[in-house]
Amino acid sequence: MIAGWGKLMSDFSDPNHRPLRVITFLAAHATEAFTLAEIARFLNLSKGSAHRVMTALTDAGFVSRHPRHKTFTLGMALVAVGQAALDRYPGVAIARREMARLNAELNVGFGATAIVNNEYLLLGREGTPRTYDGLALVGERRLVIPSIGIGQMAWRSPDEIDAYLDRGAAYLDPQIREHLLATMPAIRRRGFSMAAEGVGLHQLIKATVIAPGQSDEEVLSAAAITGAGEISASEFQMLDWDEAQGRGVNYVAAPVFSPDGDVCLEIVMSDLPEGLGRSEMERYAAKLVQAADLVTSEIRGRKPKPW
CATH class of the missing domain: 3.30.450.40 (GAF domain)
Incomplete structure (x- = not known):
């Protein structure tokens, strides 16, 4: 195994990093929408963990939930984050x-x-x-x-x-x-x-x-x-x-x-x-x-x- 990568993956699987994993995943599929079950499956999360993370991200505006289809996409709050990154x-x-x-x-x-x-x-x-x-x-x-x-x-x-x-x-x-x-x-x-x-x-x-x-x-x-x-x-x-x-x-x-x-x-x-x-x-x-x-x-x- 490449030196340091085991620790990296261990850190990335830490519960505190789950919101980062979700945002990274949605950013890589910015034109698509996913159900809670799909996000849990793709990111190897339990449905309970996925629900808690998606609720927190939705409340912060980093993720948007379609009112009828109940699917998730990137939220408008990330536009400001993206613009700030482009300025940087x-x-x-x-x-x-x-x-x-x-x-x-x-x-x-x-x-x-x-x-x-x-x-x-x-x-x-x-x-x-x-x-x-x-x-x-x-x-x-x-x-x-x-x-x-x-x-x-x-x-x-x-x-x-x-x-x-x-x-x-x-x-x-x-x-x-x-x-x-x-x-x-x-x-x-x-x-x-x-x-x-x-x-x-x-x-x-x-x-x-x-x-x-x-x-x-x-x-x-x-x-x-x-x-x-x-x-x-x-x-x-x-x-x-x-x-x-x-x-x-x-x-x-x-x-x-x-x-x-x-x-x-x-x-x-x-x-x-x-x-x-x-x-x-x-x-x-x-x-x-x-x-x-x-x-x-x-x-x-x-x-x-x-x-």
């Missing part, structure tokens, strides 16, 4: 603006993501995804294990990078681990991460999505089983555009930096047209990096030099 993290709104602009220009999909407590969180999206293997709804999360979040992890300290690669010990063979370690300076030097299309990568992406009520250990086990198959090095991360020839590009991702020089979020470009030549792929990537750099500039961030 203006880069998210600016990234959404840039993603909308690029989506209109390039007609490809974009997502804004951030790593929060070992989870890869979708903060915003533009464009309709071709598949729903990965994150499609704002608020959905993936487990951060290789190579999920590699474009953000590449800017962490060497010790943090080693710990990140260690999380994939159950499914990364030594050659793939060395390949990923070699891609870290390449990601920092060129300013973005990129991966080739492949069935194995799609399976890994799907396996790492954290479903309601699912523990990190369960997700890691599923990813390990998936990763034990044939996933090529270029699906984990490409060193050169030529590796995408005949396969296509799964994603290109560029980081946004905070005033402290840390990665605060990432803009991910996906659903690229099939058959793009090298020059076109380089043009798409350059526009993505320019957009990410613009967000960094507007939040007075500092783009560090590759170390």
